[in-house]
Amino acid sequence: xxxxxxxxxxxxxxxxxxxxxxxxxxxxxxxxxxxxxxxxxxxxxxxxxxxxxxxxxxxxxxxxxxxxxxxxxxxxxxxxxxxxxxxxxxxxxxxxxxxxxxxxxxxxxxxxxxxxxxxxxxxxxxxxxxxxxxxxxxxxxxxxxxxxxxxxxxxxxxxxxxxxxxxxxxxxxxxxxxxxxxxxxxxxxxxxxxxxxxxxxxxxxxxxxxxxxxxxxxxxxxxxxxxxxxxxxxxxxxxxxxxxxxxxxxxxxxxxxxxxxxxxxxxxxxxx
Ligand SMILES: Nc1ncnc2c1ncn2[C@@H]1O[C@H](COP(=O)(O)OP(=O)(O)OP(=O)(O)O)[C@@H](O)[C@H]1O
Ligand SMILES: [Mg+2]
Numbered sequence: 001x002x003x004x005x006x007x008x009x010x011x012x013x014x015x016x017x018x019x020x021x022x023x024x025x026x027x028x029x030x031x032x033x034x035x036x037x038x039x040x041x042x043x044x045x046x047x048x049x050x051x052x053x054x055x056x057x058x059x060x061x062x063x064x065x066x067x068x069x070x071x072x073x074x075x076x077x078x079x080x081x082x083x084x085x086x087x088x089x090x091x092x093x094x095x096x097x098x099x100x101x102x103x104x105x106x107x108x109x110x111x112x113x114x115x116x117x118x119x120x121x122x123x124x125x126x127x128x129x130x131x132x133x134x135x136x137x138x139x140x141x142x143x144x145x146x147x148x149x150x151x152x153x154x155x156x157x158x159x160x161x162x163x164x165x166x167x168x169x170x171x172x173x174x175x176x177x178x179x180x181x182x183x184x185x186x187x188x189x190x191x192x193x194x195x196x197x198x199x200x201x202x203x204x205x206x207x208x209x210x211x212x213x214x215x216x217x218x219x220x221x222x223x224x225x226x227x228x229x230x231x232x233x234x235x236x237x238x239x240x241x242x243x244x245x246x247x248x249x250x251x252x253x254x255x256x257x258x259x260x261x262x263x264x265x266x267x268x269x270x271x272x
Pocket of ligand 1: 015047049051093
Protein backbone atom coordinates (compact mmCIF):
# COMPACT_ATOMS: atom_id res chain seq x y z
CA UNK A 1 0.00 0.00 0.00
CA UNK A 2 1.60 3.35 -1.00
CA UNK A 3 2.43 5.57 1.96
CA UNK A 4 3.24 9.25 2.15
CA UNK A 5 5.07 9.98 5.36
CA UNK A 6 6.18 13.26 6.89
CA UNK A 7 8.59 12.90 9.79
CA UNK A 8 9.67 15.62 12.21
CA UNK A 9 9.47 18.16 9.41
CA UNK A 10 11.00 21.57 10.09
CA UNK A 11 10.65 24.18 7.36
CA UNK A 12 11.84 27.77 7.08
CA UNK A 13 11.14 30.51 4.58
CA UNK A 14 13.17 33.58 3.94
CA UNK A 15 11.31 36.86 3.75
CA UNK A 16 11.73 38.27 0.24
CA UNK A 17 12.21 41.82 1.49
CA UNK A 18 14.16 41.51 4.72
CA UNK A 19 15.85 38.19 3.76
CA UNK A 20 15.35 37.14 7.38
CA UNK A 21 14.71 33.41 7.79
CA UNK A 22 11.69 32.32 9.75
CA UNK A 23 10.86 28.81 10.90
CA UNK A 24 7.25 27.94 9.99
CA UNK A 25 6.98 24.19 10.48
CA UNK A 26 8.38 22.99 13.78
CA UNK A 27 8.24 19.22 13.70
CA UNK A 28 5.26 17.94 11.69
CA UNK A 29 4.51 14.20 11.70
CA UNK A 30 1.89 12.74 9.38
CA UNK A 31 1.38 9.33 7.81
CA UNK A 32 -1.08 8.78 5.00
CA UNK A 33 -1.85 5.57 3.19
CA UNK A 34 -3.78 5.21 -0.01
CA UNK A 35 -7.43 4.47 0.62
CA UNK A 36 -7.46 7.10 3.37
CA UNK A 37 -8.93 10.58 3.59
CA UNK A 38 -7.26 13.04 5.94
CA UNK A 39 -8.16 16.61 6.82
CA UNK A 40 -6.01 19.32 8.35
CA UNK A 41 -7.59 22.27 10.11
CA UNK A 42 -5.84 25.10 11.90
CA UNK A 43 -5.74 28.86 12.38
CA UNK A 44 -4.57 31.26 9.69
CA UNK A 45 -0.82 31.47 9.30
CA UNK A 46 -0.06 28.25 11.14
CA UNK A 47 1.71 26.56 8.23
CA UNK A 48 -0.89 24.43 6.43
CA UNK A 49 -0.07 25.76 2.96
CA UNK A 50 3.62 25.68 3.85
CA UNK A 51 3.25 21.95 4.55
CA UNK A 52 1.45 21.39 1.21
CA UNK A 53 3.97 23.37 -0.80
CA UNK A 54 6.88 21.65 0.92
CA UNK A 55 5.48 18.19 0.24
CA UNK A 56 5.07 19.15 -3.42
CA UNK A 57 8.61 20.54 -3.58
CA UNK A 58 8.23 24.32 -3.87
CA UNK A 59 11.86 25.47 -3.61
CA UNK A 60 10.86 28.57 -1.58
CA UNK A 61 10.43 26.32 1.44
CA UNK A 62 13.63 25.12 3.03
CA UNK A 63 13.57 21.82 4.88
CA UNK A 64 15.98 22.19 7.79
CA UNK A 65 15.17 18.94 9.57
CA UNK A 66 13.11 15.79 9.09
CA UNK A 67 12.01 13.97 5.98
CA UNK A 68 9.16 13.43 3.50
CA UNK A 69 9.02 9.95 2.00
CA UNK A 70 6.87 8.19 -0.55
CA UNK A 71 7.00 4.43 -0.09
CA UNK A 72 10.09 4.83 2.04
CA UNK A 73 12.00 6.87 -0.55
CA UNK A 74 12.90 10.42 0.41
CA UNK A 75 11.44 13.15 -1.79
CA UNK A 76 13.79 15.82 -0.46
CA UNK A 77 15.87 17.36 -3.21
CA UNK A 78 13.52 16.09 -5.91
CA UNK A 79 11.97 18.77 -8.11
CA UNK A 80 8.21 19.30 -8.39
CA UNK A 81 7.88 17.51 -11.74
CA UNK A 82 9.56 14.41 -10.39
CA UNK A 83 7.23 14.39 -7.38
CA UNK A 84 4.26 14.76 -9.73
CA UNK A 85 5.52 11.82 -11.78
CA UNK A 86 5.83 9.84 -8.57
CA UNK A 87 2.10 10.36 -8.01
CA UNK A 88 1.72 13.54 -5.96
CA UNK A 89 -0.76 16.30 -6.82
CA UNK A 90 -1.36 19.65 -5.15
CA UNK A 91 -4.45 21.79 -5.65
CA UNK A 92 -3.04 25.11 -4.52
CA UNK A 93 -4.88 27.54 -2.27
CA UNK A 94 -4.34 30.20 -4.93
CA UNK A 95 -4.04 28.45 -8.32
CA UNK A 96 -1.67 30.28 -10.66
CA UNK A 97 -2.78 31.74 -13.98
CA UNK A 98 -0.56 30.56 -16.82
CA UNK A 99 -0.79 32.32 -20.16
CA UNK A 100 0.24 30.47 -23.28
CA UNK A 101 -0.76 26.95 -22.28
CA UNK A 102 -4.34 25.82 -22.49
CA UNK A 103 -5.97 23.89 -19.75
CA UNK A 104 -6.30 20.89 -22.06
CA UNK A 105 -2.64 20.98 -23.15
CA UNK A 106 -1.58 21.24 -19.53
CA UNK A 107 -3.60 18.21 -18.45
CA UNK A 108 -2.52 16.13 -21.43
CA UNK A 109 1.13 16.92 -20.76
CA UNK A 110 0.67 16.08 -17.08
CA UNK A 111 -0.95 12.74 -17.92
CA UNK A 112 1.76 11.90 -20.43
CA UNK A 113 4.51 12.86 -17.99
CA UNK A 114 3.48 9.87 -15.88
CA UNK A 115 3.69 7.47 -18.84
CA UNK A 116 6.67 6.16 -20.82
CA UNK A 117 7.64 8.62 -23.60
CA UNK A 118 6.92 5.99 -26.27
CA UNK A 119 3.41 5.37 -24.95
CA UNK A 120 1.49 8.65 -24.72
CA UNK A 121 -2.22 8.44 -23.93
CA UNK A 122 -4.26 8.10 -27.13
CA UNK A 123 -5.96 11.44 -27.69
CA UNK A 124 -9.42 9.85 -28.01
CA UNK A 125 -9.04 8.05 -24.67
CA UNK A 126 -7.88 11.27 -23.07
CA UNK A 127 -10.73 13.35 -24.50
CA UNK A 128 -13.34 10.76 -23.52
CA UNK A 129 -12.12 10.77 -19.94
CA UNK A 130 -11.96 14.57 -19.93
CA UNK A 131 -15.54 14.80 -21.22
CA UNK A 132 -16.77 12.46 -18.50
CA UNK A 133 -15.02 14.52 -15.85
CA UNK A 134 -16.38 17.80 -17.24
CA UNK A 135 -19.85 16.33 -17.00
CA UNK A 136 -19.40 15.26 -13.37
CA UNK A 137 -18.21 18.75 -12.52
CA UNK A 138 -20.89 20.55 -14.56
CA UNK A 139 -18.19 22.40 -16.47
CA UNK A 140 -18.51 23.56 -20.04
CA UNK A 141 -15.89 22.18 -22.38
CA UNK A 142 -14.75 25.60 -23.54
CA UNK A 143 -13.00 25.90 -20.16
CA UNK A 144 -10.45 23.39 -21.41
CA UNK A 145 -9.58 25.53 -24.43
CA UNK A 146 -8.79 28.58 -22.33
CA UNK A 147 -5.37 29.41 -20.99
CA UNK A 148 -4.80 27.74 -17.65
CA UNK A 149 -6.82 29.59 -15.01
CA UNK A 150 -6.55 32.86 -16.94
CA UNK A 151 -9.55 34.99 -16.11
CA UNK A 152 -11.22 32.10 -14.28
CA UNK A 153 -13.39 33.17 -11.37
CA UNK A 154 -12.32 32.02 -7.90
CA UNK A 155 -14.85 29.19 -7.92
CA UNK A 156 -14.00 28.19 -11.51
CA UNK A 157 -10.35 27.85 -10.52
CA UNK A 158 -11.25 25.53 -7.65
CA UNK A 159 -13.52 23.44 -9.85
CA UNK A 160 -10.76 23.30 -12.44
CA UNK A 161 -8.29 21.97 -9.86
CA UNK A 162 -10.68 19.04 -9.34
CA UNK A 163 -10.97 18.56 -13.11
CA UNK A 164 -7.17 18.25 -13.19
CA UNK A 165 -7.24 15.88 -10.23
CA UNK A 166 -9.78 13.59 -11.89
CA UNK A 167 -7.97 13.66 -15.22
CA UNK A 168 -4.39 13.28 -13.95
CA UNK A 169 -5.36 10.59 -11.38
CA UNK A 170 -2.52 10.94 -8.89
CA UNK A 171 -1.82 8.51 -6.04
CA UNK A 172 -1.90 11.21 -3.37
CA UNK A 173 -3.66 14.57 -3.63
CA UNK A 174 -3.38 17.53 -1.32
CA UNK A 175 -6.32 19.91 -1.67
CA UNK A 176 -5.51 23.25 -0.06
CA UNK A 177 -8.79 25.00 0.75
CA UNK A 178 -10.60 23.53 -2.21
CA UNK A 179 -13.83 24.75 -0.59
CA UNK A 180 -12.88 28.42 -0.33
CA UNK A 181 -14.96 30.71 -2.45
CA UNK A 182 -17.32 28.00 -3.67
CA UNK A 183 -21.05 28.54 -3.79
CA UNK A 184 -23.25 25.88 -2.16
CA UNK A 185 -23.89 23.97 -5.38
CA UNK A 186 -20.25 24.14 -6.44
CA UNK A 187 -19.17 22.73 -3.09
CA UNK A 188 -21.33 19.68 -3.67
CA UNK A 189 -20.09 19.29 -7.23
CA UNK A 190 -16.45 19.49 -6.14
CA UNK A 191 -17.10 16.98 -3.35
CA UNK A 192 -18.73 14.63 -5.86
CA UNK A 193 -15.59 14.80 -7.99
CA UNK A 194 -13.30 14.08 -5.04
CA UNK A 195 -15.54 11.25 -3.83
CA UNK A 196 -15.47 9.66 -7.29
CA UNK A 197 -11.71 9.40 -6.93
CA UNK A 198 -12.05 7.27 -3.78
CA UNK A 199 -10.28 3.96 -4.22
CA UNK A 200 -7.76 1.79 -2.36
CA UNK A 201 -5.15 3.30 -4.69
CA UNK A 202 -5.83 6.95 -3.87
CA UNK A 203 -5.23 9.02 -0.74
CA UNK A 204 -6.33 12.58 -0.13
CA UNK A 205 -5.33 15.28 2.33
CA UNK A 206 -7.78 18.17 2.53
CA UNK A 207 -6.94 21.44 4.17
CA UNK A 208 -10.02 23.31 5.24
CA UNK A 209 -11.27 25.88 7.69
CA UNK A 210 -14.79 24.59 7.82
CA UNK A 211 -16.43 21.43 9.05
CA UNK A 212 -19.00 21.83 6.26
CA UNK A 213 -16.72 20.32 3.59
CA UNK A 214 -16.30 17.25 5.78
CA UNK A 215 -20.06 16.63 5.63
CA UNK A 216 -19.56 15.92 1.95
CA UNK A 217 -16.12 14.30 1.96
CA UNK A 218 -15.87 12.13 5.02
CA UNK A 219 -12.39 12.10 6.62
CA UNK A 220 -10.88 9.06 8.35
CA UNK A 221 -8.61 11.34 10.35
CA UNK A 222 -8.72 15.02 11.23
CA UNK A 223 -5.51 16.76 12.30
CA UNK A 224 -5.27 20.14 13.95
CA UNK A 225 -2.20 22.21 13.24
CA UNK A 226 -1.17 25.05 15.53
CA UNK A 227 2.12 26.85 15.87
CA UNK A 228 3.67 24.81 13.04
CA UNK A 229 2.89 21.39 14.53
CA UNK A 230 0.07 18.89 14.50
CA UNK A 231 -1.20 19.19 18.04
CA UNK A 232 -4.17 16.85 17.90
CA UNK A 233 -5.49 14.05 15.69
CA UNK A 234 -8.93 12.52 15.87
CA UNK A 235 -11.80 11.29 13.76
CA UNK A 236 -14.48 13.41 12.02
CA UNK A 237 -15.98 14.40 15.37
CA UNK A 238 -12.89 16.49 16.10
CA UNK A 239 -13.98 18.91 13.36
CA UNK A 240 -17.40 19.26 15.01
CA UNK A 241 -15.78 19.88 18.38
CA UNK A 242 -13.58 22.57 16.90
CA UNK A 243 -16.54 24.22 15.28
CA UNK A 244 -18.19 24.60 18.66
CA UNK A 245 -15.19 25.40 20.88
CA UNK A 246 -12.98 27.21 18.36
CA UNK A 247 -9.19 27.07 18.61
CA UNK A 248 -9.32 28.82 21.95
CA UNK A 249 -11.11 25.81 23.42
CA UNK A 250 -8.45 23.47 22.08
CA UNK A 251 -5.68 25.69 23.39
CA UNK A 252 -7.23 25.50 26.84
CA UNK A 253 -7.67 21.75 26.58
CA UNK A 254 -4.07 21.19 25.55
CA UNK A 255 -2.71 23.82 27.91
CA UNK A 256 -1.28 25.89 25.07
CA UNK A 257 -0.71 29.57 25.42
CA UNK A 258 -2.82 32.08 23.59
CA UNK A 259 -1.58 33.85 20.51
CA UNK A 260 0.73 31.24 19.29
CA UNK A 261 1.22 31.54 15.60
CA UNK A 262 4.98 31.52 16.02
CA UNK A 263 5.12 29.83 19.34
CA UNK A 264 6.67 26.49 19.99
CA UNK A 265 3.95 24.12 21.05
CA UNK A 266 4.38 20.55 22.23
CA UNK A 267 3.65 17.88 19.63
CA UNK A 268 0.29 16.28 20.25
CA UNK A 269 -0.98 12.84 19.36
CA UNK A 270 -0.58 13.55 15.65
CA UNK A 271 2.89 12.04 15.64
CA UNK A 272 3.16 8.50 14.46
N1 LIG B 1 7.13 32.65 0.85
C1 LIG B 1 6.96 33.17 2.08
N2 LIG B 1 7.66 34.26 2.49
C2 LIG B 1 7.49 34.76 3.74
N3 LIG B 1 6.64 34.25 4.66
C3 LIG B 1 5.93 33.17 4.30
C4 LIG B 1 6.03 32.58 3.00
N4 LIG B 1 5.20 31.54 2.94
C5 LIG B 1 4.59 31.47 4.15
N5 LIG B 1 5.03 32.46 4.96
C6 LIG B 1 4.57 32.72 6.32
O1 LIG B 1 4.47 31.48 6.97
C7 LIG B 1 3.34 31.47 7.82
C8 LIG B 1 2.46 30.30 7.47
O2 LIG B 1 1.85 30.53 6.22
P1 LIG B 1 0.88 29.48 5.52
O3 LIG B 1 0.46 30.05 4.23
O4 LIG B 1 1.54 28.15 5.49
O5 LIG B 1 -0.34 29.45 6.57
P2 LIG B 1 -1.73 28.70 6.48
O6 LIG B 1 -1.84 27.84 7.70
O7 LIG B 1 -1.89 28.05 5.17
O8 LIG B 1 -2.75 29.91 6.64
P3 LIG B 1 -4.21 30.20 5.96
O9 LIG B 1 -5.20 29.42 6.78
O10 LIG B 1 -4.39 31.67 6.13
O11 LIG B 1 -4.16 29.77 4.53
C9 LIG B 1 2.67 32.82 7.67
O12 LIG B 1 3.09 33.64 8.74
C10 LIG B 1 3.20 33.32 6.36
O13 LIG B 1 3.24 34.72 6.30
MG1 LIG C 1 -3.08 28.35 3.56
